[in-house]
Amino acid sequence: MTSNGLLLILSGPSGTGKGTVVKSLLAGSPGIRLSVSATTRAPRPGEKDGKDYFFLAREKFQKMDKAGKMLESAEYCGNGYGTPLEPIEKWTSKGQDVILEIEVQGGAQVKKKRPDAVGIFILPPSLKELEQRLRSRGTESDEVIRGRLQAARKEISQAAYYDYVVINDTVESAAAQIRAIITAEKSSAGRNQELIERILKDD
Amino acid sequence: MTSNGLLLILSGPSGTGKGTVVKSLLAGSPGIRLSVSATTRAPRPGEKDGKDYFFLAREKFQKMDKAGKMLESAEYCGNGYGTPLEPIEKWTSKGQDVILEIEVQGGAQVKKKRPDAVGIFILPPSLKELEQRLRSRGTESDEVIRGRLQAARKEISQAAYYDYVVINDTVESAAAQIRAIITAEKSSAGRNQELIERILKDD
Numbered sequence: 001m002t003s004n005g006l007l008l009i010l011s012g013p014s015g016t017g018k019g020t021v022v023k024s025l026l027a028g029s030p031g032i033r034l035s036v037s038a039t040t041r042a043p044r045p046g047e048k049d050g051k052d053y054f055f056l057a058r059e060k061f062q063k064m065d066k067a068g069k070m071l072e073s074a075e076y077c078g079n080g081y082g083t084p085l086e087p088i089e090k091w092t093s094k095g096q097d098v099i100l101e102i103e104v105q106g107g108a109q110v111k112k113k114r115p116d117a118v119g120i121f122i123l124p125p126s127l128k129e130l131e132q133r134l135r136s137r138g139t140e141s142d143e144v145i146r147g148r149l150q151a152a153r154k155e156i157s158q159a160a161y162y163d164y165v166v167i168n169d170t171v172e173s174a175a176a177q178i179r180a181i182i183t184a185e186k187s188s189a190g191r192n193q194e195l196i197e198r199i200l201k202d203d
Numbered sequence: 204m205t206s207n208g209l210l211l212i213l214s215g216p217s218g219t220g221k222g223t224v225v226k227s228l229l230a231g232s233p234g235i236r237l238s239v240s241a242t243t244r245a246p247r248p249g250e251k252d253g254k255d256y257f258f259l260a261r262e263k264f265q266k267m268d269k270a271g272k273m274l275e276s277a278e279y280c281g282n283g284y285g286t287p288l289e290p291i292e293k294w295t296s297k298g299q300d301v302i303l304e305i306e307v308q309g310g311a312q313v314k315k316k317r318p319d320a321v322g323i324f325i326l327p328p329s330l331k332e333l334e335q336r337l338r339s340r341g342t343e344s345d346e347v348i349r350g351r352l353q354a355a356r357k358e359i360s361q362a363a364y365y366d367y368v369v370i371n372d373t374v375e376s377a378a379a380q381i382r383a384i385i386t387a388e389k390s391s392a393g394r395n396q397e398l399i400e401r402i403l404k405d406d
Contacts, residue, residue, distance in 0.1 A: 183379075196362050
């Protein structure tokens with residue numbers, strides 16, 4: 001099994017519980033890290049630089065982006081958001097797996113630059129269940145919920161472009177499924193050409 | 204996760220401990236079955252039809268083979284050997300995973316006919332370790348062992364054509380790795396197109 005860390009792209013519609021699945025993964029596996037995004041927006045109260053985001057000045061952000069030091073980037077509400085490449089390369093070269101929690105467009109950008117990244121799409125058990133989860137929050141209007149469900153439909157229609165789909169039925173089973181995917185990917189013949197060569201050379 | 208069973212091709216050089224790994228897999232998983240080969244050779248004392256082999260008359264074997272009812276077949280020491288297709292289709296359609304323990308040429312035939320089959324190559328930790336395992340049996344001459352090591356080298360050089368490689372370091376870890384591969388493969392987007400459609404249609 002290769003000792004290199006994997007780059008995992010995790011996407012899925014709002015309300016699917018991606019965040020909770022990621023927390024469960026991180027809690028149980030010291031070998032897994034969560035990528036921290038960079039942004040040009042100002043920190044909100046309580047947000048910490050390097051933990052919630054890397055807060056960058058617009059100029060620095062653009063310079064990094066132009067120099068190819070962002071795996072993906074996007075503008076949103078007048079602010080820049082992106083994924084710094086350097087920490088990911090550092091961690092994966094040390095054998096740590098890095099999770100990118102990212103929306104579908106960003107995921108596609110990453111997969112284009114890093115075809116070795118493993119795309120995992122988190123699905124709700126059903127759209128009805130997703131609607132119930134969104135409603136149970138009790139914080140959003142019918143209109144907002146309708147909008148989110150429409151967005152979810154659109155995102156799910158992109159799931160087929162990912163490598164794997166995982167239904168978030170229970171957090172534990174979804175996290176276990178992702179752990180199995182990590183183990184399997186590390187056993188793929190494509191990632192173990194060097195190992196095969198080494199055995200043949202009998203080093 | 205798809206509910207269809209997988210067809211698993213398991214190969215690896217003699218002495219790698221494939222058989223022990225398969226036994227461990229079967230013992231722990233009622234959902235996994237081992238494919239039984241067909242042969243035209245006569246049963247040896249103690250061998251049971253349908254368990255060790257399906258013992259077939261030459262005529263019947265050839266008829267099945269010509270009718271496309273064998274997934275693969277080969278002649279060896281004047282006898283025909285083959286993998287009957289029907290039980291595999293029956294079991295996988297019922298959601299059971301089927302293991303084919305098969306050598307490299309047979310594995311290639313199967314993969315050609317069934318590209319959805321999952322090829323797993325069992326590797327020894329090293330050729331030195333393989334040699335030790337072969338010698339520890341204490342039943343074979345130096346010449347035979349040299350021949351087996353040469354055959355192993357040739358087979359291992361084909362490992363890259365499999366989907367996965369698993370080092371048989373300990374039986375438990377190898378079996379766990381194969382279980383993870385099964386879970387991951389069942390989560391692959393390619394095997395779950397229907398599931399994605401179903402969620403989008405909200406059935």
